[in-house]
Amino acid sequence: MYKLYSMQRSGNSYKVRLALALLNAPYRAIEIDILRGESRTPEFLGKNPSGQVPLLEVAEGRYLAESNAILWYVAGGTPLAPESRVERAEALQWMFFEQHALEPNIGAAYFWLALVKGGRDLQTHALEDWMERGYAALQVMENHLKTHDYFAAGQFTIADIALYGYT
Numbered sequence: 104m105y106k107l108y109s110m111q112r113s114g115n116s117y118k119v120r121l122a123l124a125l126l127n128a129p130y131r132a133i134e135i136d137i138l139r140g141e142s143r144t145p146e147f148l149g150k151n152p153s154g155q156v157p158l159l160e161v162a163e164g165r166y167l168a169e170s171n172a173i174l175w176y177v178a179g180g181t182p183l184a185p186e187s188r189v190e191r192a193e194a195l196q197w198m199f200f201e202q203h204a205l206e207p208n209i210g211a212a213y214f215w216l217a218l219v220k221g222g223r224d225l226q227t228h229a230l231e232d233w234m235e236r237g238y239a240a241l242q243v244m245e246n247h248l249k250t251h252d253y254f255a256a257g258q259f260t261i262a263d264i265a266l267y268g269y270t
Contacts (some may be wrong), residue, residue: 105130105177106160108150110137112218114210114268115170116157122174122264126181130159138218170268171198174261183264185256193255197262201269204240208233209269241270 107123107130109116123130135141135156142154151158151168159167159176167173178184185191212233215222223230244266247254255262 106133107131108133108135108147108158108160109156110135113137113156114213115155115206118170118264118268119157119159119173119177121267122177122183122261125264126177126183128177171202171261171265174198174265178261182258183261185260187256190256190260194260194262197254198265200240200243201265204236204243205266205269208237208240212237213269244270 105123105128107116107119109120109132111134120132122128135147135158137154137156141147142151142156147158148154150160150166153168155168157168157170157173159173161167161176167176175184185194212230215226215229219225244254251257253259253263254266
């Protein structure tokens with residue numbers, strides 16, 4: 104059984120929990136509150152030197168970090184992970200888009216405005232950029248969905264799960 108180190112209010116953690124639920128994969132959730140420094144303890148850093156969640160223990164002492172890498176791992180061999188080269192590339196294209204266009208803008212805004220007490224005051228300078236770039240990213244997704252039901256492979260895949268986490 105997997106062990107999933109995650110934070111309930113993290114979009115990246117949510118993506119992994121959603122995929123595991125859709126796949127009916129058994130796992131044990133271990134809540135890590137990054138706001139209280141629980142991901143910066145020597146014990147946690149020994150598992151994941153970047154000090155981030157989610158983190159999936161796939162075997163005793165064997166860990167995978169980065170939400171989209173975890174999605175590929177848990178979905179491998181299922182309909183959620185496209186098999187053909189071009190469909191895998193389409194899924195990866197959208198998953199990279201999620202990490203460079205959605206997460207740094209919508210995810211960062213959510214973190215600072217909703218999770219960090221006083222975060223709005225600390226990040227006033229970034230709000231306008233987050234909004235502009237976040238809306239632009241959402242528009243790219245909206246435009247794609249005008250002519251497609253899903254983001255990759257013509258079916259529901261981990262690309263859809265990845266994009267859903269912060270939207």
